[in-house]
């Protein structure tokens with residue numbers, strides 16, 4: 001990790017030996033298209049250079065538009081950004097991977113990706129229906145494709161120079177280990193829920209040993225209240241270091257060696273969530289000692305996108 005007096009420019013090297021991932025990432029899981037556009041532009045202006053997308057978020061077009069106009073407005077180049085998107089569960093069959101990747105690229109208005117992730121380790125029935133259900137409302141899984149089959153198809157995208165790195169999301173250590181062992185191109189990044197209530201210590205340790213970056217989503221516990229933002233340890237540290245609870249939680253994540261994703265939706269929050277600096281060691285340790293345990297997303301056990309909020313329809 002590059003050391004600096006603040007975390008705004010902190011980057012972590014990926015195992016391809018060439019790419020650096022900015023520790024502070026902006027997540028684009030935003031159901032409203034207009035908010036996607038404005039929040040993505042605001043994030044770019046605030047200084048975020050790492051953007052996390054997914055075909056499942058159904059807003060890659062808006063993100064692409066915001067990035068294209070934002071880069072031009074700020075005189076930035078594509079190479080100044082680190083952009084990730086994810087392969088959805090209904091595209092796990094190897095022959096569906098490259099078309100899904102190309103469709104994401106087209107929507108994002110990009111000609112390469114920095115990182116492509118398998119969104120969850122669960123293959124759903126292949127097709128354009130992202131959420132296939134049987135007559136009883138149960139998810140229809142696809143038992144004929146393994147995670148390794150899908151991984152091999154991602155490796156071919158790297159071979160073709162279409163993306164610089166590949167990884168997995170919503171994965172547990174027991175599923176990561178066999179992929180790591182069999183992979184010709186090792187996973188560079190693992191994106192999972194992680195925060196002081198779900199530190200994923202064992203997974204983080206494995207990732208550090210193997211040179212994999214752990215990319216934490218929900219570092220603010222999805223902003224749920226009651227929750228992490230109101231935890232007495234977090235609010236006490238925030239008062240002591242004269243930062244907001246959100247800034248303290250984001251700092252803790254970077255300080256323990258993970259990259260993170262956060263989704264501020266206004267310009268003021270984008271500035272707040274980007275203005276992250278190291279915590280004093282005692283404050284960092286105090287947060288690491290929090291004993292509450294809570295997983296907010298069940299997706300690692302089912303592949304079901306329960307975490308994706310539906311846009312309100314009027």
Ligand SMILES: NC(=O)c1ccc[n+]([C@@H]2O[C@H](COP(=O)([O-])OP(=O)(O)OC[C@H]3O[C@@H](n4cnc5c(N)ncnc54)[C@H](OP(=O)(O)O)[C@@H]3O)[C@@H](O)[C@H]2O)c1
Nearest residue numbers: 027028029052169217218219220222223246261262263265
């Ligand atoms: N791989 C996966 O399965 C998966 C799952 C979930 C998320 N993700 C990724 O992770 C990204 C981050 O999502 P997240 O929900 O984890 O984001 P987050 O930043 O941890 O939480 C967002 C929530 O926190 C609130 N918030 C943001 N900044 C705040 C601040 N400074 N003070 C107080 N509240 C604040 C937001 O409120 P407002 O809405 O009021 O602004 C929102 O309710 C997503 O966009 C997506 O890219 C991936």
